[in-house]
Amino acid sequence: MKQILTLVFLVTTTFSISQNKINHKLENYMNAQFAINNFSGTVLVTKNGSVLLKKAYGLADYEWNIKNTVDTKFQLASVTKQFTATAILQLVEKGKLSLTDKLSKFFPDYPNADSVTIHMLLSHSSGLALGFKELALSTISTDSAYSEIKKIPYEFTPGTKSAYSNIGYYLLGKIIEKASGEKYPDYLRKNIFEKAGMKNTGVSNNDSIILKKAKVYCPTEKGYIHNPYINWGFNIGHDGVYSTVEDLALWDNALYGTTILSTEMKKLMFTSHNSENWGYGFIINPFYNHGHQLIAHDGGFFGTMTSFNRYTDDKIFVTVLSNNESFSHIIGYSLSAIILGKEVELPYKHHQIKIDTTLYDKYIGKYGTIEILKIDGKLYYNSIEMELIPESKTKFFRADNNDRAFEFIQDKSGEYRSLILTKGGVKEIIMRTIQ
Numbered sequence: 001m002k003q004i005l006t007l008v009f010l011v012t013t014t015f016s017i018s019q020n021k022i023n024h025k026l027e028n029y030m031n032a033q034f035a036i037n038n039f040s041g042t043v044l045v046t047k048n049g050s051v052l053l054k055k056a057y058g059l060a061d062y063e064w065n066i067k068n069t070v071d072t073k074f075q076l077a078s079v080t081k082q083f084t085a086t087a088i089l090q091l092v093e094k095g096k097l098s099l100t101d102k103l104s105k106f107f108p109d110y111p112n113a114d115s116v117t118i119h120m121l122l123s124h125s126s127g128l129a130l131g132f133k134e135l136a137l138s139t140i141s142t143d144s145a146y147s148e149i150k151k152i153p154y155e156f157t158p159g160t161k162s163a164y165s166n167i168g169y170y171l172l173g174k175i176i177e178k179a180s181g182e183k184y185p186d187y188l189r190k191n192i193f194e195k196a197g198m199k200n201t202g203v204s205n206n207d208s209i210i211l212k213k214a215k216v217y218c219p220t221e222k223g224y225i226h227n228p229y230i231n232w233g234f235n236i237g238h239d240g241v242y243s244t245v246e247d248l249a250l251w252d253n254a255l256y257g258t259t260i261l262s263t264e265m266k267k268l269m270f271t272s273h274n275s276e277n278w279g280y281g282f283i284i285n286p287f288y289n290h291g292h293q294l295i296a297h298d299g300g301f302f303g304t305m306t307s308f309n310r311y312t313d314d315k316i317f318v319t320v321l322s323n324n325e326s327f328s329h330i331i332g333y334s335l336s337a338i339i340l341g342k343e344v345e346l347p348y349k350h351h352q353i354k355i356d357t358t359l360y361d362k363y364i365g366k367y368g369t370i371e372i373l374k375i376d377g378k379l380y381y382n383s384i385e386m387e388l389i390p391e392s393k394t395k396f397f398r399a400d401n402n403d404r405a406f407e408f409i410q411d412k413s414g415e416y417r418s419l420i421l422t423k424g425g426v427k428e429i430i431m432r433t434i435q
Contacts, residue, residue: 019052025338026053029346029425033331034058036347037402040217041305041322042070044245045335048315049253052339054245058324060214062224073200073213073242074321077299079308080241081169083188085122085281087176089265090191092118096179099268106175110150115158118175121168122280123273127154131166136235137228145234146174162274166238173237184236193247196254201243204232213242214323216303224324227303239301245319252310252317270295288333290340298329307332314340327424330403334424345425350397350405355390362416363408367430370421372406381406 026045030053033039040058044051056068091097097105097118103126104113112127120126129152135145149170155163173184180187185203193201202210216227232240243251254260261269272284282295289296293313299306307328309318318335320328337344360374372388373380379388381398388396388406394416398404405422409429417432 019050022339023052025344026335027055029334029338029344030055030057030331032346032348033326036349037326038324039322039326039331040068040324041074041214041320041326041328042068042072042245043320043331043335044070044249044317045339046249046252046317047339053335060212060323062215062217068214068323069212070246071200071212071244073210073244074306074323075204075216075239075301075304076241076243076306076308076321077239077301077304078166079297079299079306080237080239082281082297082308083192083241084169084172084176084237085269086192086261087180087187088118088122088172089261089269089280091176091179093262093265097175103171106178107171110171112154112158117159118172119273120158121165121172121175123162124164124168124276124278125159125162125274126165126168127156127158127160127163128165128167128171129153129155130164131238132170136231136239138231139229140231142234145231162276162278164276164278169238170234171237173240176237184240188241192260195259196247197250198243198247201241201247201251203236203240204242206232210242217324218303219325230302239299243321245321248308248319248321249317252319255310256312290337290342292340298332300325300328305329309336311336311340316340327401327403330401330424334426337426342426345422345427347403347425350389350391350402352389353391355393359393363419366433367419367421368433370419370430372419 030043034057042056043053045053054070056070056072058068060066060068060072092099099119101118102114103110103116107113116126132149132152135148149167152167176187177184188203217224218227269280270284271279273279277284277286282297285294286296292311295310295312297308303323303325305322305325305328307320309332316339318332320332322328334344357377360379364372364374371382375384379396380386381388387399389399390396395405395407403424407420408416409418409420411417419430421428421430
């Protein structure tokens, strides 16, 4: 018995030490993101339901110097789409609509509506264009906005391929109202938020005062400015929901059960329906999944940046919400890497140096999907809009994103046949494919 107790003690102690190390790494990483990249927002990381990191950084209100807290509410941007998809699937279960229903059933006046199904809208295969940003920033009425959105041409024939579409989810939001007989915010509150216990989650409008909701700020060359006016009267379905990291953890937990959706409906939601890996309201096993089962979605709109990540086989949940356009998706990717045991470099200040630009001739070429270009004595990543700035003879950082670095690796023959791409501190070796 004494030996068994000793063994249990050793196992428990070893696990505790290992978890403390991970907690320490997570906190160090976020402290560096705050100190170096001015991260503003909240972060929550859990594994098997245990909190590894839950912390707020930066300010909810820059004018009054009010700090963010773990219960600060943030706009979710496109993380909203998963709630819209959930509502649609609930209505399918209730027999109020079908995934094969045509858009024309609900909006007979919408162009080409007989060729678009609910499934296509959910899986980004409708051919509808990306969005209507200019309208969302206007004071146009809801009815007038719909009339203008109808005029936006399709990008491709519905069902022939896939491309991300905010318009598709905007229409799904309106379909929820038609099929349920309730306003979109009311339906989500009664059928999703309340059932999941999400008391600090709702849908934005242009009038309500929402307690503890962060103001949103956009970075410019001269510093941060207020985000522009957003018309929440119709900017819903694809956007509009606000929440806290704690409520999103409740939502993550609810998705493992059947209170909100049946097993059958969840299978449809979490299945990749096309080559771009779109499920319904989520992306399934995207390229940044670290080789683990990942159900995720990111969001961003004028100062708001969000990331929602469920590693379902590992029971890991990572969410990052920002109100100053911090790169939440990169931070979520890096925090996930730390939990999964990968080495992650801490953010640091990059400093430009002058080097002999003839060296660039040795680096240009294609590395996987990355193309390194030399144009007018400067080095670029994929296009002339993304300049690479040297910090050493072989290491460069992106001018528009300090969390992306490129280091060219010389082999024994003196040739540069690979590079190390660092995203948010996570390193990946990519071989050169074209000389």
